[in-house]
Amino acid sequence: MKPLLLLALLTPLIAADHRIEDIPLPEGVPPEVGGLDFAPDGSLFVVLRRGDVFKATPTDDPRDFDWQLFATGFHNGCGIDAVSPSKIRVTQMAELTEAEDTDDDGAADRYRRLAHGWGLSGNYHETNTLVPDGRDGYYLSIGTASHNGPTFEHTLGDYSKFGRRGRNFSAVKWRGWVLHYGPDGELTPFASGFRMHNGLHLDPEGRLWSSDNQGDWKATTPLYHIEKGNFYGHPSSLVWDPEWPDDKDPLSTYRDDLDAYNEHRTRPAIQIPHRGVNRSGSEILTIPDGFGRFAGQMILLDNNGTRITRLMVEEVGGAMQGACLHFIDGEGLRSGNNRARFSPDGRQLYIGQTTRGWGKLAEGLQRITAGDPVFEVETISLTPKGFRLELTADLAAGDPSGIGVSSFTYQSRWTYGSPMENKRDHKITVGGSGPTLDLAVEGLEAGRVYEIRLPELASKDRGKLRHRTLYYTANRLRE
Amino acid sequence: MRRLLILLAGCGVLDASPLTLDNLPLGEEARPLLLRTYVPDPGLSKEVFAHHHDADSSPKYTPKTGRDIKGRYQPIPGIPAAVAVNHGPALSYAFDTTECRLLYAWQGGFLDMFPYWGDPDRGNRRSFGYVPSLVGTVFHQASGAPPLELDGRPVAELGDPDYLGYDLDEQGVPTFRYRFGEHRFSLRVAPLDDRPFSCRLTFRSESPGRLGYRGQEETVFDRGVLVVNLRGKALSEHSGFPRKMAIDRPTAAAGETLFANYGCIACHSTDGSDGHGPSLAGLFGKERPLTGGTTVKADDAYLRESIKDPNARTAEGFPPNYMPPYPLKDKEVESLVLFIKSLRDR
Known part of the structure; x- marks a missing residue:
C-alpha cells in the first residue's frame, strides 16, 4: 500500500x-x-x-x-x-x-x-x-x-x-x-x-x-x-x-x-x-x-x-x-x-x-x-508470508512503515526462567488499507516468538493506538 | 477474638464473626471456631499416622545448575489434613480427616497463626517453619490404633478410614462423619463441665451393634450413642510462636534467622539462582547495575538502604516498587547485613 x-x-x-x-x-x-x-x-x-x-x-x-x-x-x-x-x-x-x-x-x-x-x-x-x-x-x-x-x-x-x-x-x-x-x-x-x-x-x-x-x-x-x-x-x-x-x-x-x-x-x-x-x-x-x-x-x-x-x-x-x-x-x-x-x-x-x-x-x-471503544489491534493472524493485523478502526495517521519485527526463541530448562535466545531482526514490507495491516516478514521460521512493535498510529475518532507491542508465537507456519 | 453477633434477634441463632488479621483467632465456648490449616504435631506416635505416608530427607538442590548441593532438606513435624476446632479457652482439639479420629486436645488457647499467616503488615510466612504454633496445655494425645470399637471389634479392623465431611449445628459445633470400611460413624466433641483437661466425645454409628471405647475412660452407651468423658492431664505446655528475637549484638546467625522468619528467600536466593529479586550470593562488595544505567557498590550502606527503603534504588532487571520496606531495628538490619556478607563467597 x-x-x-x-x-x-x-x-x-x-x-x-x-x-x-x-x-x-x-x-x-x-x-x-x-x-x-x-x-x-x-x-x-x-x-x-x-x-x-x-x-x-x-x-x-x-x-x-x-x-x-x-x-x-x-x-x-x-x-x-x-x-x-x-x-x-x-x-x-x-x-x-x-x-x-x-x-x-x-x-x-x-x-x-x-x-x-x-x-x-x-x-x-x-x-x-x-x-x-x-x-x-x-x-x-x-x-x-x-x-x-x-x-x-x-x-x-x-x-x-x-x-x-x-x-x-x-x-x-x-x-x-x-x-x-x-x-x-x-x-x-x-x-x-x-x-x-x-x-x-x-x-x-x-x-x-x-x-x-x-x-x-x-x-x-x-x-x-x-x-x-x-x-x-x-x-x-x-x-x-x-x-x-x-x-x-x-x-x-x-x-x-x-x-x-x-x-x-x-x-x-x-x-x-x-x-x-x-x-x-x-x-x-x-x-x-x-x-x-x-x-x-x-x-x-x-x-x-x-x-x-x-x-x-x-x-x-x-x-x-x-x-x-x-x-x-x-x-x-x-x-x-x-x-x-x-x-x-x-x-x-x-x-x-x-x-x-x-x-x-x-x-x-x-x-x-469497559469504557468507550478504543484504537487497538483487534486481531492478528499468521499469513503464509507474515502477519495480518486488523485494527479496531481505520488507520488515519502515523506511518506504518515504522513497524519493527524481531524474533527469538525460548528453551525451558532447570533454571528459574530462561532468557530470550537467538534474537534476530526481520526486514518487513507493510501493505493493507483501512483497518488492515499486512506484514510480509523476511526469514519467517517456525518455532520462534515474533515481537511486533507498532509506531505511534492514530484513528480518526478512537485516538492513538493503545498497546503497541505484541508477541506472536509461531509454533507452525501456514502453508 | 471472635465475638458473637445476634443475627436474628429473638430466634437465638448465633452467627460467627469472620477471621481477621488477628493471628490468635479464638472461638467461644458455645460457638466454636473451625479452622482447616496445617496443624502442629505435638509429638504423636508413628502408629497414629497409620494411613499417612513417610517422607524422607532429600538432597539440597540449586536451580542455577540443576544439581544437588551440600546438605539435605529435612521433613518437619506437621499434620497435613486435620481440622482444628476451638471452643475458646475451654477446649481445642484436632480431628484428622485421614485417620478419621481425634488426634489430640488442649486447653487454654488455640493456634498462633503467625508462622503461617505472617505479620499483618507483610503477610510473610516463615520459610521453613510455617506450621502454626500451639497455645495452651495439651491434655490428651491419641496413641495406637483408634479406640472406637463396634461389637468389640476395633474400627481399624472394619476397613480403611474414609472421611465424609461434617455438619454444623446451630451453634456451629461440628459433627464429623466418616467410615471404616462400610460402617458409618460420627463424632462430636464438646467441652465437659468446668473440670480442667476434659472433654466429651459423642460417637454414633449407623450400623447396628454396640459401640465401645478402648481405655479407662468413663463411657455410657445408650440407643446407638456412645458418650465418652475424656479426662486427661497436662502433657505439654505451649505458648505460641516467640515473636521477639533478643539480639544482644548483631551476628550473621541472627541475620540468617531473620532471613528465614521474614520469608526473604521467597524472592532472594542464596545460591546465585534467579528469582523475583536479586540473588544475595556473592553480592556483597560487587558493583551492582541499577535501573537507569548507573551502578552502586553493594556495601553496608547500600544493603542497609535496600532493606529499609528498598525502592530508593532498583537493581537492574527487576521491577520497581516490588519489595516492601522492612522497618527493622538497627541490630536486626545489621544482622541481615552480616548474613548477606557471609554469602559473599557462595
Missing part, C-alpha cells in the same frame, strides 16, 4: 478508559481472595485464603454490597464454583469440598468431601483450583511444592523421593497435574508437566486452557492448550505417570537430555514474555459479548503485576498458537490478580487479588467496567 503521508498525527481524541473500582469487604476482614464465582441468581461468592467465604448481591455502588459470612473453615481455598445461591464447591489444599446451607439461614451447615485422592506433603505451595467441565464434573489443577519450604514427616498420600527433587517438586501424588473429576466421583489423571497452573479455563468451544508460573522448566509465562495425555514440560510430575519407569529420576533425565525433553513435551500455544507482558499467569477467561471489547478472545490475569493480558489464538497446522499483548496495563488495577469472573450480564469483570506470602501485599477485590 502507499504509505500514509500524513505529516502529523491527528489530535487524538481521548476515549474513556476502563473504570476500575475497589470493592471493600467487611471492615477488618483480610481480603485475600483465593477465588470468586457468581451463582446462577447473580449472587457473588468470595473465598478468602484464611478460610471464610462471603456472599453478596452486587450493587452499583461498590460500597453497598450486603456481605454475609456464608461458610468458614477452608484451608487456602483457591477455587470456587457457586452451584446455587445456597451451595458452593471449594478446592482446598487436601480436597474438593461441597458446603451447603440446608436450613436456609444464610450460612452453610453441611460440608462434604466431594473429591480427594491427590496428596498433600505439607508444603505451603500446594494449592489447587478448578473449572467446571460442563458435564457436572471438574477439571482440577494440582499445584507443585516449592523448595522454599519443606515437606512434613507424614504426608497425605504416597511419597516419591524422585518427585521430591528439584526447585518446584511433586513429592506426593498428582502434584503438577490436571485431574478430571467425574460426577460419578471418579478422579482421572488428565495431563502432566505443570508447575503452578493457577487457573484453568474451558472456552465456549470446549477447549481447555491454563497458564503456568514462569520458573524452573518454564522459560516464560505460557498459555497451554491442554489435551488429555500430554506432558507440558515440568518433569517432577512424571513420577506419578504410570508409564514413567519407577527407577528413573525425571529431573536429572531431562536435565541431561534436553532433546528427549523437547521431544516429549507439548509446547505452549503462546509464550508470553514474563517481564514485558505477564510475570505470573493465573486465571484465564473468554471475554463475553456484553463487555464491549474483543468478545470471544481470552484474557489472562497477572498475579504479579498490575496487568491483564489479552490472548488471540488461532489454529495453524492442527495446533493452537497466537499472540499476546496488554489488555490492561496499570489504569488503577492492583497487583495480585488471582481469580476473575465476568458478571452474569457480561458487562463487568470482577477480580480477586492476593499475593500474601509472595512479595509485596496486594490483596483485595476490584471490578472493571
Whole structure:
C-alpha cells in the first residue's frame, strides 16, 4: 500500500478508559481472595485464603454490597464454583469440598468431601483450583511444592523421593497435574508437566486452557492448550505417570537430555514474555459479548503485576498458537490478580487479588467496567508470508512503515526462567488499507516468538493506538 | 477474638464473626471456631499416622545448575489434613480427616497463626517453619490404633478410614462423619463441665451393634450413642510462636534467622539462582547495575538502604516498587547485613 503521508498525527481524541473500582469487604476482614464465582441468581461468592467465604448481591455502588459470612473453615481455598445461591464447591489444599446451607439461614451447615485422592506433603505451595467441565464434573489443577519450604514427616498420600527433587517438586501424588473429576466421583489423571497452573479455563468451544508460573522448566509465562495425555514440560510430575519407569529420576533425565525433553513435551500455544507482558499467569477467561471489547478472545490475569493480558489464538497446522499483548496495563488495577469472573450480564469483570506470602501485599477485590471503544489491534493472524493485523478502526495517521519485527526463541530448562535466545531482526514490507495491516516478514521460521512493535498510529475518532507491542508465537507456519 | 453477633434477634441463632488479621483467632465456648490449616504435631506416635505416608530427607538442590548441593532438606513435624476446632479457652482439639479420629486436645488457647499467616503488615510466612504454633496445655494425645470399637471389634479392623465431611449445628459445633470400611460413624466433641483437661466425645454409628471405647475412660452407651468423658492431664505446655528475637549484638546467625522468619528467600536466593529479586550470593562488595544505567557498590550502606527503603534504588532487571520496606531495628538490619556478607563467597 502507499504509505500514509500524513505529516502529523491527528489530535487524538481521548476515549474513556476502563473504570476500575475497589470493592471493600467487611471492615477488618483480610481480603485475600483465593477465588470468586457468581451463582446462577447473580449472587457473588468470595473465598478468602484464611478460610471464610462471603456472599453478596452486587450493587452499583461498590460500597453497598450486603456481605454475609456464608461458610468458614477452608484451608487456602483457591477455587470456587457457586452451584446455587445456597451451595458452593471449594478446592482446598487436601480436597474438593461441597458446603451447603440446608436450613436456609444464610450460612452453610453441611460440608462434604466431594473429591480427594491427590496428596498433600505439607508444603505451603500446594494449592489447587478448578473449572467446571460442563458435564457436572471438574477439571482440577494440582499445584507443585516449592523448595522454599519443606515437606512434613507424614504426608497425605504416597511419597516419591524422585518427585521430591528439584526447585518446584511433586513429592506426593498428582502434584503438577490436571485431574478430571467425574460426577460419578471418579478422579482421572488428565495431563502432566505443570508447575503452578493457577487457573484453568474451558472456552465456549470446549477447549481447555491454563497458564503456568514462569520458573524452573518454564522459560516464560505460557498459555497451554491442554489435551488429555500430554506432558507440558515440568518433569517432577512424571513420577506419578504410570508409564514413567519407577527407577528413573525425571529431573536429572531431562536435565541431561534436553532433546528427549523437547521431544516429549507439548509446547505452549503462546509464550508470553514474563517481564514485558505477564510475570505470573493465573486465571484465564473468554471475554463475553456484553463487555464491549474483543468478545470471544481470552484474557489472562497477572498475579504479579498490575496487568491483564489479552490472548488471540488461532489454529495453524492442527495446533493452537497466537499472540499476546496488554489488555490492561496499570489504569488503577492492583497487583495480585488471582481469580476473575465476568458478571452474569457480561458487562463487568470482577477480580480477586492476593499475593500474601509472595512479595509485596496486594490483596483485595476490584471490578472493571469497559469504557468507550478504543484504537487497538483487534486481531492478528499468521499469513503464509507474515502477519495480518486488523485494527479496531481505520488507520488515519502515523506511518506504518515504522513497524519493527524481531524474533527469538525460548528453551525451558532447570533454571528459574530462561532468557530470550537467538534474537534476530526481520526486514518487513507493510501493505493493507483501512483497518488492515499486512506484514510480509523476511526469514519467517517456525518455532520462534515474533515481537511486533507498532509506531505511534492514530484513528480518526478512537485516538492513538493503545498497546503497541505484541508477541506472536509461531509454533507452525501456514502453508 | 471472635465475638458473637445476634443475627436474628429473638430466634437465638448465633452467627460467627469472620477471621481477621488477628493471628490468635479464638472461638467461644458455645460457638466454636473451625479452622482447616496445617496443624502442629505435638509429638504423636508413628502408629497414629497409620494411613499417612513417610517422607524422607532429600538432597539440597540449586536451580542455577540443576544439581544437588551440600546438605539435605529435612521433613518437619506437621499434620497435613486435620481440622482444628476451638471452643475458646475451654477446649481445642484436632480431628484428622485421614485417620478419621481425634488426634489430640488442649486447653487454654488455640493456634498462633503467625508462622503461617505472617505479620499483618507483610503477610510473610516463615520459610521453613510455617506450621502454626500451639497455645495452651495439651491434655490428651491419641496413641495406637483408634479406640472406637463396634461389637468389640476395633474400627481399624472394619476397613480403611474414609472421611465424609461434617455438619454444623446451630451453634456451629461440628459433627464429623466418616467410615471404616462400610460402617458409618460420627463424632462430636464438646467441652465437659468446668473440670480442667476434659472433654466429651459423642460417637454414633449407623450400623447396628454396640459401640465401645478402648481405655479407662468413663463411657455410657445408650440407643446407638456412645458418650465418652475424656479426662486427661497436662502433657505439654505451649505458648505460641516467640515473636521477639533478643539480639544482644548483631551476628550473621541472627541475620540468617531473620532471613528465614521474614520469608526473604521467597524472592532472594542464596545460591546465585534467579528469582523475583536479586540473588544475595556473592553480592556483597560487587558493583551492582541499577535501573537507569548507573551502578552502586553493594556495601553496608547500600544493603542497609535496600532493606529499609528498598525502592530508593532498583537493581537492574527487576521491577520497581516490588519489595516492601522492612522497618527493622538497627541490630536486626545489621544482622541481615552480616548474613548477606557471609554469602559473599557462595
